[in-house]
Amino acid sequence: MSFRRMILSTLIRPNKLLYRIFRPSPKMIRLGVHPPAWLGSKILSPFTSKIERTNFGTIPGVTFNPKRNVKQNSLIVYLHGGGYCFGSSLTTHRIGISNLAKITGRICHSVEYRLAPEFQHPAALDDAVAAWKHIVNENSDSQIILAGDSAGGGLSLALTMYLRDNNERLPDGLILFSPWTNLNCNFETYNTRAKADPMFLPIMPREAAKNYVPESMDNSNPYISPVFGDFSGLPSTLIIVGDQEILLDDSRIVGENAAKHGVDVDVRVWPKIFHDWWLFGPLLPESKKCLLEVKEWINNLDVFYERK
Template sequence: MNQQGQNEQYLTDLYQNWSDRMTANPNMTIEDFRSLFDEWHQPTLEPENVCYKSESIAGIEGIWALPQGADRKKVILYTHGGGFAVGSASSHRKLAGHLAKALGVTAFVVDYKRAPEHVFPSQVNEVTAVYQALLKQGFEAKNLLTAGDSAGGNLAISTVLNLKKNNIELPGAVIAFSPWLDMEHLGETLVTNDATDALITTDLLKGMSSMFLGESGNPADPLANPLKADFTGFPRLYINAGSIESLVDNATRLNDLAKNQGVDVTLSVVDNMQHVFPCLAGHSKVADAEIAQIAQWYNNALAVAV
């Protein structure tokens, strides 16, 4: 295996290590679970010429990623993955930094309160509050993007659905990396890709969705499960996934649903890549090319708008 292949294998090995450790300790505490997933930053190289700043917006903590020369009037509101229960702004700040740098904007990574202590719709409401606070600070909706990975990809979408429901001006675009959307666990690639996905299993998803929804949450609620939502009037949307991950059909089903309802959608399914493969940014030419492609998508749309 060449060096590039070894770099891409790093993510598979990390996920397999997590899976092995969870299997070996079926009674893992939520604190240990969170410590495990805070290793998610490891595959991502530190982006050059990006600095960070902690801040509380609308009473919710987060981390700003501030690339040198970025347009400070434009913000990615980034929501981290981790099944709504693990992961953090710290574990994903480098990924958000790479994305912001490529797009020429800033990013605010939200440290939303996690399950099981805080259940649905707490997370959606918190991200919505941050978005509204940015509007009150003078940011224009068209210059805001929501973006996220896995469960955070769900939040990047469900937050906009919540804004739409409440007649609040929508952001200019939405980006979802390997979004986890289906709280009913009906996707066929949960079965067909089970042997190739190093991390995601149906049992893992069921445990996390149970923590997220709590006792009264409905797995078919469109704000929990955007595959049940009405996407009419939704902003332009970029979705990606790896072809060998178990959640790839969450991405493809979202693409079909949104496109059929008139949304400008771009779908990128990349061969032989794992869940949230853009977190290999700086290590993998494939991840770097994907982020560059997203930047081209974003900037081409801006050029057309002008």
């Protein structure tokens, strides 16, 4: 464990106590998180990516374009995390997606899907589907990788299942960073990692799930909790997760289910590290190491893609 990782983990941990005391609403979380995240991202984002607001048809988004060494005919569609209730490409995820674009050398199209509780399921999935179709239509000859973290990782998996079920073009590869895939929030690591996880109390994702899922719907619906879905026919998948996370089983069980259905899946559990560490960019040496692994994985996909 790097020294900076230990320091950052210590600085993050008090947020659990603050949440327990104040039980903030999604709007309060946005007010508390988005402004400082935006300010920090302006300072720490790499200047080697050109960042532009855009629209994918009717869906707003942000494009991160590396200024050099851009891989032609290969791009990434990104779905950010935030419990379906907060987060955005230009605040919480600007540093991470900028570095993802820079290190992989690929244009990243990040989708600004609608957030709960104002817009519950299936709003996020509907937006992701619409944005995906638009990007595919505009880049029909390109390799297109789908990636997402946390809630965005679960949404990426649900989107892929939806696309398969409706005979739409699938991603050429799927990258899931610490995906939240079970909105029942009851896997074993919710208990076994509760103390080790410096970022989340078990109640935090459970409250987010209540905000996202309408009372009339079952949390086990595969388009809500894709861990319970059919994995047959899904593309090659890379899953990256930290072993301190209460969401660890959300990744491991997805990997097990995917493998049972013949999916080429690679689950990488990083030791002694917390949720979504790679988003912290230059603050953590482990961030760059993680994204270099992602780059290598995509480049190996390139070999396969070019043979097809």
